Every structure is written in structure tokens, then in C-alpha cells.
Amino acid sequence: MRTTWCRKPLSQRCAQPAFPRKWVRPSPVRNRLTEEPTRVFEQVPDRIRTEIPSAPKLSDETFVLLRDFIYSKTGIYFPEKKKYLIEGRLGKRLQLLNISQFEHYLQLLKYGQQRETEFESLCNIVTINETSFFRNEAQMNAFQQKLACEILSKKNYGSRILRIWSAACSSGEEPYTLAMLCLEHLKPRFPDLHVEIIGTDINTAVIEMARAAEYSHYAIRSLPELYVKKYFDNTNGIYRLRAEVKELVRFEYKNLINHQTMRQMTHFDFIFCSNVLIYFDQQAKIQVIGDLYDSLNRGGYLFIGSSEMLHRITNAFKLVSFPKTTVYKKE
Ligand SMILES: C[S@@+](CC[C@H](N)C(=O)[O-])C[C@H]1O[C@@H](n2cnc3c(N)ncnc32)[C@H](O)[C@@H]1O
Structure with missing residues (x-):
């Protein structure tokens, strides 16, 4: 059975602030369910891409905002001691998207046009999937x-x-x-x-x-x-x-x-x-x-x-x- 995201029809979506183009570069991300490449973000000039630092730093304030966002959507709660995990794992995602700051990534998750697709990627990155046959x-x-x-x-x-x-x-x-x-x-x-x-x-x-x-x-x-x-x-x-x-x-x-x-x-x-x-x-x-x-x-x-x-x-x-x-x- 195929899983689909429950997207609201466009007419029902609330007006959201547009996600500024300059934060990201194009990223053809494959939708793992449909196997169709999904164009996540729009083109940014090369000039901006070269300015992006390699490993984004996560401030304590943004960690709390990001943590609260993840919690409200998934129930998963990251205590302060797990900040390194969010910074490390999501940092790689930011690099892949050429997003320079976690603050911008949070805006993307909340208001970006592809926020539902990005939420899927977020879940795939932050969840721990340890399991085995006959585990218990x-x-x-x-x-x-x-x-x-x-x-x-x-x-x-x-x-x-x-x-x-x-x-x-x-x-x-x-x-x-x-x-x-x-x-x-x-x-x-x-x-x-x-x-x-x-x-x-x-x-x-x-x-x-x-x-x-x-x-x-x-x-x-x-x-x-x-x-x-x-x-x-x-x-x-x-x-x-x-x-x-x-x-x-x-x-x-x-x-x-x-x-x-x-x-x-x-x-x-x-x-x-x-x-x-x-x-x-x-x-x-x-x-x-x-x-x-x-x-x-x-x-x-x-x-x-x-x-x-x-x-x-x-x-x-x-x-x-x-x-x-x-x-x-x-x-
Ligand atoms: C450690 S694994 C446990 C797998 C299996 N139940 C077991 O005991 O071996 C935890 C799983 O919970 C999933 N998970 C975390 N939050 C979830 C949520 N809000 N809804 C559904 N699944 C979730 C993760 O993606 C992950 O695959």
C-alpha cells in the first residue's frame, strides 16, 4: 500500500511568508515513497553559494526552537544533552541544501513551500531506528x-x-x-x-x-x-x-x-x-x-x-x- 502525505488543497493552506530564495540552492531530493525526484528549493546565485560555511553552528536559542518544533510535530523530545545529535545530523542536511544557518532551516520547516517534504526528511534524519528480529x-x-x-x-x-x-x-x-x-x-x-x-x-x-x-x-x-x-x-x-x-x-x-x-x-x-x-x-x-x-x-x-x-x-x-x-x- 502506498503512503501519502495529507496535503491540504492549496485553497485551504494559510498564507505563509515566502521562503527567501537566497538561503538555499536547488536540491533534487528523491521522494522515497513515490520515487519521483522532488525539486525542493529554488536556484540561488553562485555568489551566495560560495559564501556558505561548511559546518553550520547551532546556537542554544535555535536548538530550543528546533527542539520544540520537532516535539510538537512528532512527540520526540531532545533534551539539552542531545543538542550535539541535532547539530551533527541536521548540520549535514543543511550542508546538502546549502543552507548556512539553522535559523533559516527552521523557517523552511515552518513556512517553506516544500515544508511537508522537508519534514519527511527531518523525520528520516532525527529518528533512531535500532531494531532486530526476535528483539524481545x-x-x-x-x-x-x-x-x-x-x-x-x-x-x-x-x-x-x-x-x-x-x-x-x-x-x-x-x-x-x-x-x-x-x-x-x-x-x-x-x-x-x-x-x-x-x-x-x-x-x-x-x-x-x-x-x-x-x-x-x-x-x-x-x-x-x-x-x-x-x-x-x-x-x-x-x-x-x-x-x-x-x-x-x-x-x-x-x-x-x-x-x-x-x-x-x-x-x-x-x-x-x-x-x-x-x-x-x-x-x-x-x-x-x-x-x-x-x-x-x-x-x-x-x-x-x-x-x-x-x-x-x-x-x-x-x-x-x-x-x-x-x-x-x-x-
Ligand atoms: C528504536 S525504533 C523501535 C523499532 C521497533 N519497535 C523495535 O522495538 O525494535 C523506534 C522507531 O520509532 C519511530 N518513531 C519515532 N517517533 C515516531 C512517531 N511520532 N510516530 C511513529 N513512529 C515514530 C522511529 O522512526 C523508529 O523507527
Whole structure:
């Protein structure tokens, strides 16, 4: 499924100050979703280009403005100690665009004609996408050995649809792990089972990788040999997931902090939202967890990262304990 940005029709867009041409040079940036080159900025004279310094410096004041902008749009909160990360990673983006100052880049993000495209690039740059297959084995055991069977036993024969959402799925390892578990353990037990897994993320580059479903030898390091042999084709060290696994999963762009798009996600039996809450502040966590609660069916389960907790965020869920993990049930 193709992901699209929700652009307002031109007529509905508010009048914005024009982004001054002199700050940037042309940059044909490839839209990772459509694969169409997008002309981001307009031409600037050579005279200005040569004046641009190589590594832009980020002042404390602009860091706060940039940090607040990122937070308001994504929920990701960068404390002062992470200023170096923003300066380093975004500094390279500024250099690529030949923008000399972070202040100008912020204006571009807020008011530039291509602000939506640039916001996509920003998300691709500032997010941390660490993930792996079977990242949380205790959770996968609880899912496969107990909870999925519990949910499926309550569904009628012939209408056994299992709906799973891997929210903030990065390059797809988590939803594909779930797909392999369904094929390996649930399908033999429930032959009428129909599995629908949706993987979503705010980073369009990792979504593209997830859709491609091609992994390096390093990426499959934590996969049991059985799964590698049964569900991947290895060509010259590239491990391609087989169609039977891929077809259980679809990927979409979704920003967890966007209340409106979150409300479209409904009727899930399981939601895995792991290792992303750590980047949010308390307020953003409360909002996102509230929306995830609404997205679950009654009797459904939420899984979060092993270092994350819902203490002081919500007490709407019932805590269910398993060896080495806790799962949150919507009663
Ligand atoms: C560390 S990875 C976790 C991946 C996977 N869930 C796991 O546990 O292995 C965090 C992911 O959250 C995504 N992310 C960060 N903020 C997000 C937001 N507001 N909406 C959706 N995804 C977000 C990042 O792009 C990144 O891929």
C-alpha cells in the first residue's frame, strides 16, 4: 500500500511568508515513497553559494526552537544533552541544501513551500531506528504460546482474523517476526486463520526498507536457524523474505502523535509499540497510549519495550505477568 502525505488543497493552506530564495540552492531530493525526484528549493546565485560555511553552528536559542518544533510535530523530545545529535545530523542536511544557518532551516520547516517534504526528511534524519528480529523473546513467547491462542479460541471458526499493529516498526523486523510466528505456530493450530499485520512508522526510509524485506547477514543475527532456512532466500548474503511472510504484512506511514490518523487505526487484537515511548515526554506518552488503548479490541493486548512502563501514564490496562515480561490487557 502506498503512503501519502495529507496535503491540504492549496485553497485551504494559510498564507505563509515566502521562503527567501537566497538561503538555499536547488536540491533534487528523491521522494522515497513515490520515487519521483522532488525539486525542493529554488536556484540561488553562485555568489551566495560560495559564501556558505561548511559546518553550520547551532546556537542554544535555535536548538530550543528546533527542539520544540520537532516535539510538537512528532512527540520526540531532545533534551539539552542531545543538542550535539541535532547539530551533527541536521548540520549535514543543511550542508546538502546549502543552507548556512539553522535559523533559516527552521523557517523552511515552518513556512517553506516544500515544508511537508522537508519534514519527511527531518523525520528520516532525527529518528533512531535500532531494531532486530526476535528483539524481545519473552514477549514473543507470551504472544505465541498463550495470548494469540486465547484470542483465537474466542473467535468463531471461519472468521478467525487476527489483527496486529506494529506501531513504530522501523525496518520491519518486528512485524515480520510476528508473521513468522503466526505461520510457524498459529496456522497449524487454526487452519482457518487469516492474519493481518500492519507496520507503521514516521520514517519513510525505513518503511521502504521494510517493504523491500531484504536483510543483511548482520540483521538476521538473532533469528533461529529454522526461521532463516524456512522463510528466507539467501542470494550472495542478502536474505530475502519469502512471499508467504511478506504478504501477511503491509506498511504505512503513521505519526503516532497525530491524533486524527491514530483514530483511523481500530479493531486490533494486539498492538506492539516498543522502544519508541522512550523518546517521548510524559504528555506525549499519555496521548499516544490513550490512542493505542482506543485502537485495541476489548480483550486485546498492548506490548511495550522492556525498558518502558505505563506507571503514571495510565491505569486503564490490566497488567498481565509472564516470565521476564509484562503485557497490558484492555478489559
Ligand atoms: C528504536 S525504533 C523501535 C523499532 C521497533 N519497535 C523495535 O522495538 O525494535 C523506534 C522507531 O520509532 C519511530 N518513531 C519515532 N517517533 C515516531 C512517531 N511520532 N510516530 C511513529 N513512529 C515514530 C522511529 O522512526 C523508529 O523507527
